[in-house]
Amino acid sequence: MDKRLFLVGLIEGDLQRKALLLQKLFAERYGLYKSSLPQLHITLEIVEEQSNLEFIQTAVMEAAGELERFPVRATGFACFPPPYKSVGLLIEKSREIERAAETLREHLAERGIESVRPFGTQFIYHLTLANTFLADNPWNEKEFLEACSIVDRVKAPLSLVGTVNEIAIWRPLKDAEEMVVSSFALSEAGAVSKLR
Helix, strand or coil, X not given: CCCEEEEEEEEECHHHHXXXXXXXXXXXXXXXXXXXXXXXXXXXXXXXXXXXXXXHHHHHHHHHXXXXXXXXXXXEEEEECCCCCEEEEEXXXXXXXXXXXHHHHHHHHCCCCCECCCCCCCCXXXXXXXXXXXXXXCCCHHHHHHHHHHHHCCCCCCCEEEEEEEEEEECCCCCHHHHEEEEEECCCCCCEEEEC
């Protein structure tokens, strides 16, 4: 079982609505999911669950308390090759998203919790629309290449804007209730915790 925890930004606004539409189109075309679709999110950090969960929750809550809701922009599409077989919307690396990730890292580091970097030292911020992870019927190589060909034909620049309104701690599980460890809403007045 995967022992990592994903610290994710949840979005709202036009970006979320259009990304959900695209996610549904991919899911239907390739029969990826039998029931509900995975919740759209932007991964900001990854940590090991073996670390003290209470410390992780406190770190994320404190980081969220320092952050206001911030805008994000999708600027195009990306395909991530096997083993991920993932198609997503590229999220612009802005000052706001970098500040959010850095604030999370600082609060985690204060508690001796290090980030896990399974994809290299630099995050490619993205909003996953379709991939094999959590899919009920993972797509084959031909379907994945076809999907990448479809998004490659989309004319740039793409400009879909949304707002990160919440930071959540997730386990990489299909069951939505088991997946969410806790979440923290961002606002100008600080964070409101919704522990589960």
